[in-house]
Every structure is written in structure tokens, then in C-alpha cells.
Amino acid sequence: xxxxxxxxxxxxxxxxxxxxxxxxxxxxxxxxxxxxxxxxxxxxxxxxxxxxxxxxxxxxxxxxxxxxxxxxxxxxxxxxxxxxxxxxxxxxxxxxxxxxxxxxxxxxxxxxxxxxxxxxxxxxxxxxxxxxxxxxxxxxxxxxxxxxxxxxxxxxxxxxxxxx
Ligand SMILES: [Zn+2]
Numbered sequence: 001x002x003x004x005x006x007x008x009x010x011x012x013x014x015x016x017x018x019x020x021x022x023x024x025x026x027x028x029x030x031x032x033x034x035x036x037x038x039x040x041x042x043x044x045x046x047x048x049x050x051x052x053x054x055x056x057x058x059x060x061x062x063x064x065x066x067x068x069x070x071x072x073x074x075x076x077x078x079x080x081x082x083x084x085x086x087x088x089x090x091x092x093x094x095x096x097x098x099x100x101x102x103x104x105x106x107x108x109x110x111x112x113x114x115x116x117x118x119x120x121x122x123x124x125x126x127x128x129x130x131x132x133x134x135x136x137x138x139x140x141x142x143x144x145x146x147x148x149x150x151x152x153x154x155x156x157x158x159x160x161x162x163x164x
Contacts, residue, residue, distance in 0.1 A: 023116045026119050026124065026128075027114060027131075028040070036053060036055075036135065037055070038051040038060075040052075042059075045059060045104065046099075046103040046104055046107075047061065047100030047101070047103075049061055049104075049111075057110055059104055059110070059111055059112070060112045060113075061111070061113050061114065062114045062116070063113055063114065063115055065116050065117050066090075067093055068090075068094065068115075069093060070117065073117055075117050078090070101113070110138050112131070
């Protein structure tokens with residue numbers, strides 16, 4: 001599957017460009033089945049994140065490796081013709097993504113970028129589990145109350161000696 005035929009690339013691009021692309025659905029089904037709720041196509045935020053998890057103050061982009069220029073990814077391979085055109089197009093997309101991420105961060109959102117290749121069948125389970133962990137971590141951090149620190153061992157020893 002290293003080389004895409006014209007038809008495959010066409011299908012791939014059509015899929016990546018459209019709404020409700022398959023990778024996005026994979027993420028949505030997974031999160032939903034784990035009890036996470038989200039808004040979709042929330043256009044009032046920069047870059048129109050694919051999923052917005054308000055409870056987690058997190059936005060998720062599910063990015064196609066080609067259109068968003070996934071560096072070092074085997075699925076990001078420029079067509080042999082019109083190289084300059086494609087290069088500048090993809091570079092523009094990357095710059096825009098970067099800008100959107102920065103804006104969102106400044107607004108206090110956690111930004112998660114998921115690449116299509118991370119959702120391939122062989123990577124999917126591992127990746128989605130790590131996504132759950134990440135979201136758990138974000139939730140705990142944002143909802144953590146100030147806890148009393150437990151004394152370390154030295155303090156305990158001193159406390160025990162002084163107790164008589
Ligand atoms: Zn990729």
C-alpha cells in the first residue's frame with residue numbers, strides 16, 4: 001500500500017475533505033462509547049475543531065495526513081507533478097493549523113491533534129487508549145482541588161521522635 005493509484009488517491013482525498021470523514025467517526029464512536037460527550041463542527045472556534053469537549057476544555061482535530069502535512073508520515077507524500085503547487089498548498093494548511101492551535105491555547109483550550117494514520121486498524125486501539133488517558137489527565141488537572149501534601153519519610157520520623 002505504499003503507492004496509491006490515481007483512483008485510490010482520489011478516494012482518499014474525497015474522504016479527507018468531506019464532513020463526517022471516517023477517521024473522525026472512529027474517534028466519535030470511541031469517545032461516545034466511553035461516556036464522553038462532545039459537540040461537533042463547532043464553527044465559532046478557530047479552525048472549526050472536529051470535536052469540542054467542553055467538560056474537558058479540550059478541542060480535537062482529526063487531520064488527514066496528506067492535507068495537513070503530517071511530517072515524516074508515509075501517508076504524506078506529495079504527488080510527482082505540480083510539486084510546487086502542492087508544497088505551498090500543504091505548507092499553507094500547516095501554517096493555518098499552527099495559528100489555530102495557538103489561538104485556541106490562548107483561549108484556554110487544550111488542543112489535541114489526531115492524525116489519520118494513528119487511527120489505522122493496527123494503531124487504533126493503542127492510540128485511542130492513550131487518548132482516553134490524556135483526557136483523564138486533563139480532567140483531573142483542571143478539576144483538582146488543592147490537596148494536603150503527605151509528609152515524606154523524614155518528616156514522619158521527626159514527628160514520631162517528637163511525639164514523646
Ligand atoms: Zn500520518
